[in-house]
Amino acid sequence: MEQYDKLYELYDRHDADALRALQDLVDLFPLVESSVALDRWKEINEELTERKAEIEVAFPEFGETFADLATRAREEQAFMGLDLYNKYHRAVNVFVLDVDETLRSTGSTDNEIPGDTLNLLTEFYDEGVPIVICTGQTLENVKGFAIQGLGSKIVHSGNVSIVYETGTGVFTPGHGADTKQLLYENLDDEIQAVFDDVRSRVISEAPERLRRGCHLQGNEFNVTMKPNFDTGSAAAIEIIDEALVYELDLLSDALSALDRVEGDVKRVSEWTRTYYADQDREIHSVLEQAGELPDISPTDVPAEMRDILDRIDIGYYEGDAAEVGSLELSKVVGVEKAFEVLSIDDPFAVVMGDSKSDLRVMRWVHENESGIAAAPEHASQSVLDFVESTDELVFDEGRAGDILRTVYALNRFADEM
Template structure:
């Protein structure tokens, strides 16, 4: 309890709000050559240093740690960090981060990663903590915003990896022949044939309203239909629901074309719908609303068809995307490949995300004592249930930086305990 008592005294006896404000000014102060601006920047630094020195003097052997905490974490974040350290007894040594609706949000951050979040990521990088960006986006899309937000130096530092298209590939600049790994090249030939078949005709054979209302995302391997309307709008929801049904039928037809299932193409498509409806309540709900749920019991699907379906993944994101992927190429597989390249043998991560693909990484981390999980308040229900049942690290929309500050506090406590 002594550490909790001292931590409480830190925030009650010292003006930590001012210290955090000063630190934010130092971090975000624009680089200008104006003498007036530079003089003010120097004044801010001096005031910050004086405040930290007062804390250092007040808390003797933990003074440096507490002074650092005061400039980065609120009282709540610091106490949460201490709770987590006492629970797990170690520091976070890798960040595993989803992007869309996690680091950035169309609802509150204008689809840009907030400066506060970017600054904290830079702090972790400066501390030598590797960063794994884990996303469903294409590689080029991720590289573009990452370089713009984090800077080319950080991206090419050798300590950052990008798991893209939900795990079909891993890009880790600065690692020679291992810089780019195309994980999909290791898939079974039949699975690759299904993707090649669908990709070659998904738009050309689509009904006119889907051709007008959707576009095919520029994926390297996964097949993703996106709406030509504002994400989450009524029009986007309607066209993506229809696209989901279309993709399921096209998948069934492609599987039938392999010649390994002794059923008519239309029948295979019906079983395909039934199979994925059984796997995912959201898909079932869409099929029901579209009048496309077949009267078939998914438990009766033939073994030869199930053998193929259980290797494939259907991703449904309401009003945003309908996607065909491979369950053999999940974010978990991509993360494991990234950890290998980054040479992290004993990971303890913070996994942040909002979707079912992120939930798989969270569960992997939990089952392997490899980290803790956090999610935004608008995450899918299954993600929220998992996060709330573990450490309750749920953050407001667009406020991922708050979790990063909590992790920063956790790491400071771990460092002080080891010293």
């Protein structure tokens, strides 16, 4: 209880808001060739140093830790960090971060990662904490904003890895032959043939409405249809719902061509739709509303057919994307490979994300006692249910930095204890 009592005293007797403001100015002060600006920065830094010294004197036992906390974490974040330390007794030693609608949000941050979030990530990087960016985006897109936000030096330092296209590949600059690993090349010929079939026809055979309303994301392996409308808009939701049904039909056609699948195209289509509707309540809802849900039971899907479908993922993201992917190439597989390349043998990760593909990583680290999960308030309901049932690390839209500040507090307590 002494830790909690002293923490109450810190935030009760010292103006932590002012310290955080000073720290933010020091961190984010623009680099300009001006003696006046430089003098002002020095004044701010000196004031910050003096205020931190006052805290160190007031709390001789926890002084340096408390001074750092006051400059980075709000009171509730500091207490949550202490709670997490007392629960896990470990510091976070790697970040696993989704990007779209997690680090950045089209709703509140103009689709850019906020400056304070990037600054905090840089702070953790300077402390030696690796960063794994884990996204459904293409590698080139991720590399672009990562270099723009974190800087080329950090991205190419050997301590940053990019798991892209939901785990089809891993890019870890600075690791020689292990720098780029195309995990989809490890899939067997049968599965690769299915994806080749779907990819070759997805645009050419699409109805005109889908060709006008969607585009194909430039993936290396996954087949992802994206809307030509604002993400989440009514028009985007409508066209992606249609794209989902269309992709299920394409997949059914490709599966019916396999030698070991017995059944005509219509029957295979019924099995495919029924299988994925049973797996995902959102897919079930889309098919039901479109009048495309077969009137058969999931138990009617033959074992041989189920064996193949168990390896293929249908990703539905309302108003954002409809995707055919491989369950053998999930984000979990990609993160495992990234940890291997980064030589993280005993991970304790913070996994931040908003979608069902992120949820798989969250569950994986939880089941292996290898980390904690955080999600934005607008995440998929299944993600929110999981996060709230574990450590309740839910943050406001565009405020991923709040979780980073909580983790900063956790790590400070771990260093102290």
